[in-house]
Amino acid sequence: MPELAAHVRDVPANQIREITEAAWGTPGAIVLSIGEPGFALPRHVLEAGMACLDRDETNYTPNAGIPALREAFAARFREHNGTDIGADRVYVVDGAQQGLHFAMSLLLSPGDEVLIPNPGYPTFAMTSRLLHAVPVEYPLLPEHDFQPRIADVETLITARTRVLILNSPSNPLGAVLGAELTGELVELARRHDLWIISDECYEAFTYDVPHVSPAHFDSQVPGDARVFTSLTLSKTYGLTGLRIGALICPPGLEQQMNNVMEAIVSCVASPSQYSALAALTGPQDYVAHAHAHYRANRDAASSLLTSKGIPYLNAQGAFYLWADVSHVSGGDVRNWVRRFLADSGVSFAPGTAFGSIGEGWIRIALCGGKTELLDGLGRLPERF
Secondary structure: OOOOOHHHHOOOOOHHHHHHHHHHOOOOOEEEOOOOOOOOOOHHHHHHHHHHHHOOOOOOOOOOOOHHHHHHHHHHHHHHHOOOOOHHHEEEEOHHHHHHHHHHHHHOOOOOEEEEEEOOOOHHHHHHHHOOOEEEEEEOOHHHOOOOOHHHHHHOOOOOEEEEEEEOOOOOOOOOOOHHHHHHHHHHHHHOOOEEEEEOOOOOOEOOOOOOOHHHHOOOOOOOOOEEEEEEOOOOOOOHHHOOEEEEOOOOOHHHHHHHHHHHOOOOOHHHHHHHHHHHHOOOHHHHHHHHHHHHHHHHHHHHHHHOOOOEEOOOEOOEEEEEOHHHHOOOHHHHHHHHHHHHOEEEEEHHHHOHHHOOEEEEEOOOOHHHHHHHHHOOOOOO
16 A cells, blocks of 8 residues: 655644543543533524525535625624625635635645744644645743743744744633734734734633734735634534634635635535524524633633642633643643543543643633533642
8 A cells, every 4th residue: 555645644643632532432521622512503593504405505606605604704803803804805614624724725835834833723733734834833831821922933933934823812722812912913924024824713702801803903905914814603603513614815815715715625515604694694692602601611610720729821712721730740741631531531632732832731621511510620639
């Protein structure tokens, strides 16, 4: 049998999936290792997808998506970010991950460097390598509240650097970039003529702080704009299995976007698009309920960790807590989460799934029921 390509052989395993699949195979396990919203979908969203099938509207759509959905994404973005974009800049994609792959395919040539956060979501590095690009990690350090520092990022920029990836609210950290720092990062990219890919999967869930998109600071002039924004409905509306999101591109790239979309996926499935349209334009009760639930879970989990003396990062967004278990993980948190699952029946994502700085830390998903969450966290050893 011929060998696979070297760049595929070198892609590491996703440690989140590794521990979660082990938990799914463990009877009675409390699964706190994956960010899967647990609420029933609103009926009007389900009915919109079913009505599409009933109409037998199952043919190709335009590469960029049905016009009404593109406008709905643009309208939400204008409302939430104060940025004047039109539907012509919105491309409907198969979830945020496909949007990230789409953007990186447009921007990266073999050997190009892409700046990614450490800790950061693992597919930033995985996708870079699949495209023959080189991921270069910029540090998010505990002593700086896991916020990027301009000097740390700028030091890593070389003649081969093409893209800066930002993620706010952060998965895994729950950290949120403030307006001043976001503007400085956009200015840094402009100074060095870099593209920005902004992963904003959790933009609907911030707590006492605003979500600020880098696109707010971007130029609206074709040829001068540099921010691609990746959005998803997976987290906002719990549509993880429908695989639906949007990539908002700088102006003036419509033909190139169509060409690459055709090569990657052609178009997104029609039922998913109509369900997404119903989610964006219909009642928003689901989002309000989810926001309140995640916030309450964050507060309850934070109190429990405090009572055990376990340090954690105060989550300002998303639905995760980033907690320090170095007192028990013995310098190998990946193996420790496996042992903890076997011994205690609870799974957490190991911090090393998100980069070397994550050693000794775990990511705790807050999206399930509060009783189960507190039961699972209650099994953690105290740190006194």
